Amino acid sequence: MTPKNNVVAWNVMISGYVSTGCYVESLGIYDDLREAGIKPDAITFTSALAACSQLAALERGKELHNCIVESKLDSNEIVMGALLDMYAKCGAINEAQGVFNHLSTIDLVSWTSMIVAYGSHGQAFEALKLFDKMLKSNMKPDRITFLAVISACSHAGLVDEGHHYFNLMVNNYGIQPAIAEYSCLIDLLGRAGRLYEAYDILQRTHYIREDVDLLGTLFSACHLHGELKLGEEIAKLLIEKDPDDPSTYIVLEKMYASTKKWDEARKVRLQMKDLGLRKNPGCSWIEVDRSIRYFLAEDKTFSQAELVYDCLSLLHFQMEKDEVAVNAAL
DNA sequence: ATAGGGTTAG
Numbered sequence: 001m002t003p004k005n006n007v008v009a010w011n012v013m014i015s016g017y018v019s020t021g022c023y024v025e026s027l028g029i030y031d032d033l034r035e036a037g038i039k040p041d042a043i044t045f046t047s048a049l050a051a052c053s054q055l056a057a058l059e060r061g062k063e064l065h066n067c068i069v070e071s072k073l074d075s076n077e078i079v080m081g082a083l084l085d086m087y088a089k090c091g092a093i094n095e096a097q098g099v100f101n102h103l104s105t106i107d108l109v110s111w112t113s114m115i116v117a118y119g120s121h122g123q124a125f126e127a128l129k130l131f132d133k134m135l136k137s138n139m140k141p142d143r144i145t146f147l148a149v150i151s152a153c154s155h156a157g158l159v160d161e162g163h164h165y166f167n168l169m170v171n172n173y174g175i176q177p178a179i180a181e182y183s184c185l186i187d188l189l190g191r192a193g194r195l196y197e198a199y200d201i202l203q204r205t206h207y208i209r210e211d212v213d214l215l216g217t218l219f220s221a222c223h224l225h226g227e228l229k230l231g232e233e234i235a236k237l238l239i240e241k242d243p244d245d246p247s248t249y250i251v252l253e254k255m256y257a258s259t260k261k262w263d264e265a266r267k268v269r270l271q272m273k274d275l276g277l278r279k280n281p282g283c284s285w286i287e288v289d290r291s292i293r294y295f296l297a298e299d300k301t302f303s304q305a306e307l308v309y310d311c312l313s314l315l316h317f318q319m320e321k322d323e324v325a326v327n328a329a330l
Numbered sequence: 331a332t333a334g335g336g337t338t339a340g
Contacts, residue, residue, distance in 0.1 A: 046334060047334095116336075147337055151337045
């Protein structure tokens with residue numbers, strides 16, 4: 001059954017699983033490939049690394065790094081780009097920077113990954129500095145680069161800067177903002193409490209006025225800032241559009257509760273119950289000894305506190321160990 | 331034949 005020497009067939013399986021979001025399964029196929037004695041190539045590693053990125057499976061990612069060096073594939077631009085992104089998504093900024101520094105040529109994807117690495121881990125100024133350096137090296141940013149830059153600003157509360165980059169994107173780079181770009185802008189303004197400005201943008205741009213994701217982004221910002229009036233208005237729109245989505249009711253209830261409107265909060269809860277809506281269970285996972293362990297938010301089999309404690313001590317131990325290994329590798 | 335970058339909410 002198994003394609004003995006055909007690495008392409010294996011790669012198709014691995015990348016197929018990755019592109020359908022089955023990351024654990026894709027790593028399973030990678031393990032099967034190794035067990036079958038097949039030699040992985042650049043494409044195998046690229047796909048397996050993408051799976052690790054999504055799972056934040058740093059341990060597995062580092063193993064792949066070692067194999068890549070052994071296979072002398074560490075000059076392949078795409079493999080290195082995937083490796084950089086893996087480290088970035090795992091929050092290993094120093095390792096990401098190490099890979100970035102050793103690239104012989106830095107293409108647009110690698111620039112963007114490195115900007116994301118900083119921007120999504122609270123280092124907005126580093127992200128902006130890197131973006132500036134990228135422009136100076138005459139690399140032309142695309143919409144994904146701008147999304148990374150604007151969201152970096154959003155998380156750091158740099159509203160004016162974020163707005164500036166949005167305008168730069170539209171006016172100097174001719175990128176027409178679509179839903180994703182507006183979503184970033186609305187998040188930027190909303191997080192900073194400039195809710196009516198955000199709402200204006202939504203209203204003025206007729207073709208996005210009805211978009212559930214954008215309304216949802218603004219709704220979360222209303223909740224964050226306890227803005228009841230606008231929040232209620234948006235909740236009404238959201239419930240009209242998607243009456244079966246429990247998240248709207250949950251956020252609305254929390255918004256009432258945090259502004260001490262207990263009667264209203266109770267009404268929302270009852271309404272939810274009447275409709276038979278249930279909260280989707282929260283789910284997370286952690287990598288323990290090479291395997292990915294899932295757990296649910298309402299899992300009663302062990303105490304949450306115990307679990308959190310275990311995770312923290314494991315992560316702490318892992319970080320110390322990894323620091324030494326990666327420094328040696330570089 | 332198969333390959334890397336994307337914001338957002340409780």
